[in-house]
Amino acid sequence: MALAAEQLETTTGRVQYRALAFRRIVLICGMVVALFLSVSIDMALGPANYTLSEVLTSLFSSGTVSDQLRVVIWDIRMPIALMAITVGASLSVAGAQMQTILANPLASPFTLGISAAAGFGAALGLVGGVALFPAAVQFMIPINAFLMAMAAALFIHFASTMRGVTVETIVLLGIALVFTFNALLSLLEYLASEQALAAVVFWTMGSLTKATWPKVWITGAVLIFAVPLFARQAWALTALRLGEDKAASLGINVRRLRLHTMMTVSLLAAIPVSFVGTIGFVGLVGPHIARMLVGEDQRFFLPASVLCGALLLSATSVVSKTIIPGAILPIGVITALVGVPFFFILIFTNRRRAW
Amino acid sequence: MVGLALKGVGAKYGKHTVLSDVDTDVLNGGVMTAVIGPNAAGKSTLFKRIAGLAPGPGTVVLSDTLKGPETICYMPQDTGANAVLTVYESVLLASKQGSSWKVRDSELLEIDRILQALRIDDLAFRGLGELSGGQRQLVSIAQALVRKPEILLMDEPTSALDLFRQIEVLGFMRSLAAKSGMSVLIALHDLNHALRYCSNTIVIARGAMVASGPTDDVITDSMLRDIYRVEARVEMCSHGKPVVIVDHSIL
Numbered sequence: 165m166a167l168a169a170e171q172l173e174t175t176t177g178r179v180q181y182r183a184l185a186f187r188r189i190v191l192i193c194g195m196v197v198a199l200f201l202s203v204s205i206d207m208a209l210g211p212a213n214y215t216l217s218e219v220l221t222s223l224f225s226s227g228t229v230s231d232q233l234r235v236v237i238w239d240i241r242m243p244i245a246l247m248a249i250t251v252g253a254s255l256s257v258a259g260a261q262m263q264t265i266l267a268n269p270l271a272s273p274f275t276l277g278i279s280a281a282a283g284f285g286a287a288l289g290l291v292g293g294v295a296l297f298p299a300a301v302q303f304m305i306p307i308n309a310f311l312m313a314m315a316a317a318l319f320i321h322f323a324s325t326m327r328g329v330t331v332e333t334i335v336l337l338g339i340a341l342v343f344t345f346n347a348l349l350s351l352l353e354y355l356a357s358e359q360a361l362a363a364v365v366f367w368t369m370g371s372l373t374k375a376t377w378p379k380v381w382i383t384g385a386v387l388i389f390a391v392p393l394f395a396r397q398a399w400a401l402t403a404l405r406l407g408e409d410k411a412a413s414l415g416i417n418v419r420r421l422r423l424h425t426m427m428t429v430s431l432l433a434a435i436p437v438s439f440v441g442t443i444g445f446v447g448l449v450g451p452h453i454a455r456m457l458v459g460e461d462q463r464f465f466l467p468a469s470v471l472c473g474a475l476l477l478s479a480t481s482v483v484s485k486t487i488i489p490g491a492i493l494p495i496g497v498i499t500a501l502v503g504v505p506f507f508f509i510l511i512f513t514n515r516r517r518a519w
Numbered sequence: 520m521v522g523l524a525l526k527g528v529g530a531k532y533g534k535h536t537v538l539s540d541v542d543t544d545v546l547n548g549g550v551m552t553a554v555i556g557p558n559a560a561g562k563s564t565l566f567k568r569i570a571g572l573a574p575g576p577g578t579v580v581l582s583d584t585l586k587g588p589e590t591i592c593y594m595p596q597d598t599g600a601n602a603v604l605t606v607y608e609s610v611l612l613a614s615k616q617g618s619s620w621k622v623r624d625s626e627l628l629e630i631d632r633i634l635q636a637l638r639i640d641d642l643a644f645r646g647l648g649e650l651s652g653g654q655r656q657l658v659s660i661a662q663a664l665v666r667k668p669e670i671l672l673m674d675e676p677t678s679a680l681d682l683f684r685q686i687e688v689l690g691f692m693r694s695l696a697a698k699s700g701m702s703v704l705i706a707l708h709d710l711n712h713a714l715r716y717c718s719n720t721i722v723i724a725r726g727a728m729v730a731s732g733p734t735d736d737v738i739t740d741s742m743l744r745d746i747y748r749v750e751a752r753v754e755m756c757s758h759g760k761p762v763v764i765v766d767h768s769i770l
């Protein structure tokens with residue numbers, strides 16, 4: 165009798181932990197289902213509205229539907245819908261790992277100046293016709309944006325390799341970059357023709373409408389390259405959140421882990437912003453929502469960040485089509501409008517500390 | 520039995536040397552060794568150097584029977600963390616470094632055992648950010664123990680604990696060392712704890728080793744005067760155990 169009681173006693177923590185892990189897995193599966201639904205709805209909406217069953221039929225047995233439906237779904241709407249989830253996922257994971265390695269809840273592709281740099285690069289092309297990579301003038305805008313974003317990311321990266329540069333300094337440097345590039349962007353806007361100005365403003369608002377299959381593939385490929393890299397470091401990345409000294413004492417080479425992660429994150433952040441423009445909110449808030457839902461064990465936090473970002477942008481895409489019937493509002497603007505209320509609800513209902 | 524010896528060990532931060540020439544005999548496993556000295560003497564630095572976290576001259580000689588340098592575990596002094604993790608997860612995390620995603624039952628049972636031994640099993644599913652200072656310190660000890668080190672370097676592990684917990688943790692550590700043959704180095708400011716729980720003591724002051732040897736020989740009136748700048752007596756208590764009684768500071 166006493167033995168049985170003791171045995172029960174010694175297993176409670178384990179049982180509770182397994183239950184916790186199970187709840188998180190269920191939550192993550194739920195998010196996968198929600199994402200699938202959201203993407204399907206996203207594809208059903210547009211100038212011609214289809215029913216959900218039409219969309220699903222054309223997805224799973226495209227031979228049985230009309231040519232027109234198939235073309236609209238597969239060639240027009242699917243790239244946009246998938247772009248939403250790859251971009252959302254990339255920015256969210258990038259933000260998650262920036263927050264992890266810099267130990268700062270404000271870190272994100274947006275707040276570290278990567279989006280602002282991309283915006284400036286795009287504006288250079290739109291206003292001045294300057295191609296930073298003259299060999300491919302037809303892709304001037306995304307390439308300009310990408311090169312500037314990468315330059316900003318690498319600047320942050322190399323700044324963090326310097327001795328004596330603390331994580332706090334890096335965040336400050338990033339914010340300085342935001343101001344610098346925004347100032348340069350304003351200058352360009354001031355000098356721009358009316359037509360170019362409109363193009364710049366539209367670009368910086370962020371939009372998925374220019375999505376194409378190649379862009380989806382590229383963004384998806386970077387994501388598929390980056391996530392397993394992070395997954396392999398899951399325990400180490402989680403331990404980083406216990407503090408630098410603690411992580412080092414657990415045998416982690418903190419400096420190297422930071423640098424490698426920063427490198428991957430740079431790519432992950434620079435690619436989406438160069439294709440779709442400034443979508444700042446997802447990279448900051450996606451990880452926070454994930455953290456509130458599943459905590460910071462990267463085995464759950466990593467997939468949850470991917471899914472939160474994807475879901476946030478996909479849901480936004482749906483909303484941006486439905487607010488004003490017939491018009492597609494810029495997604496960069498709508499993301500914040502959709503995300504903020506949800507974010508507030510989570511913050512105010514979450515009794516646990518979120519950071 | 521594991522053991523380690525320090526031969527001319529020093530450490531520096533950048534170009535700044537903060538510790539030099541620490542030499543000890545073999546510090547055997549199975550007992551605890553106290554590392555004492557004033558603030559900023561270099562105790563934490565010595566631990567970081569032994570754990571391979573700080574560069575510096577000299578060698579840390581490990582006994583052949585040691586499985587490898589990764590069986591040295593350093594428990595840092597400050598334990599503040601704001602990660603969104605439960606106590607249980609943070610201990611699991613410490614035990615899983617470098618291994619796979621899969622968590623086995625045996626690993627979880629081990630965590631349960633350690634949390635119970637430290638009497639913090641009731642905190643298992645509390646968030647790290649919701650703990651008191653002493654509770655954080657106990658979690659930090661659990662994180663060190665779960666790694667099953669052969670050489671354990673504990674940097675002031677009881678500085679935030681109440682009297683009961685101090686006695687309990689130190690007693691537990693001593694019996695654990697005796698049982699497992701683990702070698703425990705422990706930085707302490709309470710010299711009575713050193714006298715009571717540690718067979719050997721190393722004294723560090725101003726970045727150099729001042730003395731090392733059996734605790735009773737090292738902690739003396741004159742050492743307390745020279746190193747700690749206090750007028751104090753080491754006397755036998757009514758149970759026949761040595762205790763430090765401090766009279767006043769020397770300015």
Ligand SMILES: Nc1ncnc2c1ncn2[C@@H]1O[C@H](COP(=O)(O)OP(=O)(O)OP(=O)(O)O)[C@@H](O)[C@H]1O
Nearest residue numbers: 532535537556557558559560561562563564565596
């Ligand atoms: N990261 C660092 N960079 C530069 N100097 C350092 C660093 N850490 C510690 N020091 C210096 O090294 C010396 C030894 O510090 P250490 O932390 O080893 O002292 P300690 O003996 O552990 O003191 P305490 O009892 O206060 O914990 C101090 O003068 C301290 O200022």
Ligand SMILES: [Mg+2]
Nearest residue numbers: 562563596674
């Ligand atoms: Mg110290």
